[in-house]
Amino acid sequence: MSKKTKVAVIGVGGISEVHIAGYKANPDVELYAFCDINEKRLKEKGARHGVTRLYTDEATMLKECPEIEAVSVCTWNAAHAPCSIMALNAGKHVLCEKPMALNTQEANAMKEAADKNGKLLMIGFMRRFSDNMEVLKDFVNAGDFGEIYYAKARYIRRNGAPGGWFGNKEFSGGGPLIDLGVHVIDMVRYIMGKPKPVSVYGATYDKLGNRPGIKSLLAGYTASDADSKTDIFNVEDMATALVRFDNGAILHIEVSFSMNIPKEEENVEIYGSKSGAVLYPDLKMYTQQNDYLTNVSLAQNPKMGFEYMFVKETAHFIKCITEGMECRNPAEDGVVLMQILDAVYESARTGHEVIIK
């Protein structure tokens, strides 16, 4: 029987559930320990998942459980860098939730810690593991799109601030750009073959806030401790930007927690010299064949379920550690993403284009 990888989860709030589900579904993993500064939540999670090694402090967990080989960091954003760096320095492999960090400086420090210790730092860009992304990537790699020169990354919510720490810049680093934008921007850059961003022009707004007066409940996903009426909200509620890459391609970003739109929308669109594609709700490609304009879709819609992507992401993380598989979401991709986000915020602040060196 092969040895099971002992995994700990740091931060056992909302998103940890899908990391835990992924590890529990993996016969090569032993879910070994949990850590959370919220002791009540920690105990509840431990009881729910049969994990008995419970710690309110990461340093103590790493000291008392040297046999832990890998950790998922599922804390709020401000704790990603300190928790990941501590785990990497203790010789653990790390799967860190998105966004990688609060800013590029922190992201670089995390990558340096991984490199210095020779450990894997994988970033939780889990949408790269959806089947529709894998299909689209296959078509792009086969040359079906020609040169991709324009793309759109949109993740807009009408009334969808997740509450709690998400609205507090000190803990989140920003609003929908760093929370939602990170997903769709990464998807586009990944599909395009990871071009280097060279300049950014962006704007952020806070006209609607988190809409505490709206009588309907918070829509969709919420932080574990969220109260839309009392939570601090000092981040942007909407952001838009244009990113230019070194291959001349342009990406248009549009994200919101609050906006007067008909409905929530998440989408990625790419436009190439041979074909274009829209990812949601089902992957559709637009091209020309034999001098006719044609639309291409798969006979069977690819799977995209939320939990399903985490099962694949966590399984990939374990395979990278145990079988030396090349990591699909390496730390450097997280660093570049943070450069884009920092540049959008800087451009919004100054009103000018920001050059990324």
Ligand SMILES: NC(=O)c1ccc[n+]([C@@H]2O[C@H](COP(=O)([O-])OP(=O)(O)OC[C@H]3O[C@@H](n4cnc5c(N)ncnc54)[C@H](O)[C@@H]3O)[C@@H](O)[C@H]2O)c1
């Ligand atoms: N991939 C996705 O689709 C997705 C979806 C939601 C959230 N996320 C990300 O997951 C992370 C967590 O979000 P969430 O919704 O689970 O938040 P949450 O508030 O539900 O949980 C965060 C938990 O981290 C704990 N924590 C904070 N600092 C800690 C520390 N230093 N040590 C140990 N525990 C600590 C908190 O006590 C809390 O229990 C965020 O980075 C968020 O961006 C990703």
